[in-house]
Amino acid sequence: MILADWIAIAVVAAFILIGALVGFGKGLKFFTSGIFGIIISILVCYLIGGMVLEIPFVQELLEKFINALAGKNKFCNFLLKIHIEIVVYYLVLFIIVSAARVLIVFLLKRFVEIDRPVFKLINKLLGILFFLIVLVLLTFLVFQIIYWIGGSAYTGFKQHLAGSFFKLDKLLDANPLASLPDWFKQNFVHEVS
Numbered sequence: 001m002i003l004a005d006w007i008a009i010a011v012v013a014a015f016i017l018i019g020a021l022v023g024f025g026k027g028l029k030f031f032t033s034g035i036f037g038i039i040i041s042i043l044v045c046y047l048i049g050g051m052v053l054e055i056p057f058v059q060e061l062l063e064k065f066i067n068a069l070a071g072k073n074k075f076c077n078f079l080l081k082i083h084i085e086i087v088v089y090y091l092v093l094f095i096i097v098s099a100a101r102v103l104i105v106f107l108l109k110r111f112v113e114i115d116r117p118v119f120k121l122i123n124k125l126l127g128i129l130f131f132l133i134v135l136v137l138l139t140f141l142v143f144q145i146i147y148w149i150g151g152s153a154y155t156g157f158k159q160h161l162a163g164s165f166f167k168l169d170k171l172l173d174a175n176p177l178a179s180l181p182d183w184f185k186q187n188f189v190h191e192v193s
Helices: 002-031 034-052 054-068 074-081 084-112 118-147 151-161 168-173 176-188
Strands: none
Touching: 002 084, 002 151, 002 168, 034 054, 034 084, 034 151, 034 176, 054 074, 084 118, 084 151, 118 151, 118 168, 118 176, 151 168
């Protein structure tokens, strides 16, 4: 085993320990609040925004909003020209998604942190699993950033991972995040009419 493998073992052990100590409820609250929560809400809005926009009820509301602004004055005409209805739509969607995220996290946290031995064990086990998933995602993200930097940083990093018992060098090349930007572009690009 190479140095990178030993570092990986130490990091995995640390994340398992943190997951067991913190638990699922507090870990989930930490990773879904603050800047992480905002990023999650933005991503969810981006992913579902086009589908929700196609709902007839939403289309009717947007049409009423456009009609209310049409022909009022030059400022309203300017707002319509920059598609203010889409801006307002995504702002309202962001607020709804954020509220739903906070409610879901609150309910999950309350459920797994019930003061009973079985729930404490479930909270610890789910905490370990959750923190391991976070570690995997962070590893993918770091590997992707190194890939985007490229050049000597990428080749040097790849050389340090060569011969890894855990095949970290193969993971660097086969990172699932590498194709994610193209996949998002193909599947979730919304056209504003």
